[in-house]
Amino acid sequence: MKHNVVLNPAYSNLLGDIVTLLQDFDNLGEYVTKGDRNVIKKVTVKGVTLNIKKFKTPNFFQALVYQFLRKSKAKRSFEYASILTQKGINTPLPIAFVEQFGFGLKESYYISEHVEYDLDFRVLNHNPQYPQRDEILRQMAAFTFKLHENNINFLDHSPGNTLIKKGPNNTFDFYLIDLNRMRFEVLDLKKRMHNFRRLWLSKKMINIMAPVYAGLVGAPETEVQQWMLFYSKEFQGKVNRKKLRRRK
Template sequence: MYKYIRKSKAKRSFEYAEKLIACQILTPFPIAYIENSNFLGLTTSYYISKHVNYDFDFRDLIHKPLFPNRKEILQQFAAFTFKLHENNINFLDHSPGNTLIIEKEEKQYDFYLIDLNRMHFEVMDFNDRMHNFRRLWLSRTMVKYMSKTYSKLYNKTYDETYTLMLKHSRAFQKKVDSKKLRRSGRKMRFKSE
């Protein structure tokens, strides 16, 4: 399928990295991609990019509520995501492990996207934009900080932004949790309070 119908993950990653860089979105610099195939089609593919020495990734902000400058990082990350959306980039794998963060100077951060093979380039309405935050596994506090920044940039009220971002985040978390419960064979129990 990947040889004859669809581009390989490696080729998509390379091309998407070039598009991101053209939009001044940071990602490890793309060097090359390699595709190996036989008469049946693609067998293996590899994407090669420049190594980035990063300080931490987005997961640290989830697991360490007292992470230094957490509020400022989340606000800057919301502005970074807004820039993605303004450039019509719907990063489908916008999840905690796919953003590398570098501290540049006092309370200023650069964000690098990795694992680039799943993106759509399309105009996104307000619902689409808030839906794009869902995989980040945000707490209420994180949603609060990010909503304040995003609402100002997008000219929506804080309440509208907070409510919709939280709604999509919670729906995604519930879906993942219920899948884990189904796999474990346990029944979901709800508190009566």
């Protein structure tokens, strides 16, 4: 079986350790997440704590696509994380990606540095009384504006994919994860507002975030608020209708 290992040069001393770890992935470290599709494990090597994400084994057709036509999710995650880091957007530092090929892609892994965080955005959706919630939402609006100004359209900009870390003086740092779906393009105002839709924002959350974004982008607050609300309601309606059809 052919192996493709690409390493961040800053972590070249970990090459041998990473190869060894992946030979016994099922038994190493501790689980961070254990889903039906992907598995993430945490392990410490030479003083560096790593998150190793193993992507779901592709079916026969997907395996050929990933070998010959399209970059694997692991490779995209590594490359996109490298771009974000260069642009000053927080994400767990990319360390390596590994692909194993036979007849098509068999297994793939993305390795990043582990980040200790205080909450993810889902907490703000579910707990309106969370301390400093309004301030975090305002800073999240500014963070999303920074993404858009850097021509980053994060297609999975959803509550579980933003980690939040408390900083000094009532500041918060935002880290993007699950990066394999992203476009780099100039976004007009509607595309920018459309990008908020997966955050599952309530009207109250929108009322807090919209003025901040409007001030930064230089657009009327009412326009930003209306489009943000429109796309959020549209998305939430589609998800709820899909759930209803499944129940029936």
